[in-house]
Amino acid sequence: MIPGLVDRIHECSFVPECWPGVLDELAHLADARGGALFAATTAILNWTASVSLHDPMVSLIKSDLLLRGQRFGRLLGTGTAGFVTDYDGYTDEEMRADPFYSEFLWPNGLGWAAGTAIPLPTGDTVVLSLERNRTRGPVESAIVEQLNALRPHLARSALVSARLQLERARVASETLALIGLRLPWCSAIKAGCWRRTP
Numbered sequence: 001m002i003p004g005l006v007d008r009i010h011e012c013s014f015v016p017e018c019w020p021g022v023l024d025e026l027a028h029l030a031d032a033r034g035g036a037l038f039a040a041t042t043a044i045l046n047w048t049a050s051v052s053l054h055d056p057m058v059s060l061i062k063s064d065l066l067l068r069g070q071r072f073g074r075l076l077g078t079g080t081a082g083f084v085t086d087y088d089g090y091t092d093e094e095m096r097a098d099p100f101y102s103e104f105l106w107p108n109g110l111g112w113a114a115g116t117a118i119p120l121p122t123g124d125t126v127v128l129s130l131e132r133n134r135t136r137g138p139v140e141s142a143i144v145e146q147l148n149a150l151r152p153h154l155a156r157s158a159l160v161s162a163r164l165q166l167e168r169a170r171v172a173s174e175t176l177a178l179i180g181l182r183l184p185w186c187s188a189i190k191a192g193c194w195r196r197t198p
Contacts, residue, residue, distance in 0.1 A: 002025050002028070002029060005022070005025055005026075005029075005150070006150070006153050008021070008022050008025065009022055009150065009153045009154055009157050010153060010156070010157055010160075012157050012161065013156075013157045013160035013161045014160075014161075016048070016161065019037055019048045020048055020049065020050055020051060023035030023036070023037060023048070023049065023050045023128075023130075024050045024051075024052075026128075026130055026147070026150070027050055027052075027130050027131075029143070029146060029147070030114055030130040030132065030139060030143050030147065031132065031136060031143070032113070032114075032130040032131055032132040032133075032136075032139075033050075033052050033053065033109075033110065033131055033132060033133050034049060034050030034051070034052035034053035034130075034131060035049065035050050035053070035128065035129065035130045035131065036048070036049040036050070036053055036057055036128075036129050036131065037049070037126065037127070037128050037129075038126065038127045038128075038129075039120075039124045039125075039126050040124060040125055040127065047061065053131060056104075056108045056110070059104075060104055063104070065099060065100050065103060065104050066100075068099050068100070069098050069099050069100025069101075069103075069104070070098050070100065071086075071089070071090075071098060071100040071101070072115075072127060074089035074090060075088065075089045075115055075117075076117045076125075076127070077089070082116060082144070082147075082148045082151055083114045083115065083116045083144050083147040083148055083151065084114070084115060084116070084144075085112070085113065085114050085138055085139045085144065086111075086112055086113060086138060086139075087138055095111075105131075105134070106134060109133055109134055109135075110131045110132065110133060110134060111132070111133075111134030112131075112132040112133075112134065112136065112137060112138045112139055113129050113130060113131050113132060113139065114129075114130050114139040114143065114144055114147055115127060115128060115129035115130065116128050116147070116151055116154070118154065118155045118158045118159075120158065120159060121159070126158045128154060130147070
């Protein structure tokens, strides 16, 4: 385990700007190119990523591949309360048939991941994905075990962060109401330090 990583994960609860660095550390642990973190309901509301994945993520968010591809639905649909890999949801043939792989991951040199979903009380789901280069091969079970040891800390950090966002939204809404302005809660909630999907 990377020294101090658990502390840095918890720090992200209060300082969301720390997430890209923590994602890099998790990616290093998984021998991945980088990591991405999404907060989503039926669409991605907010996201952040390692610097190495920023440009591919921007392209992905602007595309319709999250709707046409099945990767997130399949991996989340495994029902596993932990990290899962591509082979937990796909065969090789199914990967080839999924545009998320053929049109996004593989052209960007990616193709293997370990990911987990964390449901939040806001109704959103946080998805954390560590993306490996395709040439590196699938994520090994020993690495999944290491990531699963960190998952309770990641889940706690995401939960605290979500609660803080709700509290900030409530305070902002009440403050603006006092001066005669209105700001929808959803706008305040989304106005965090993550990148907001237009």
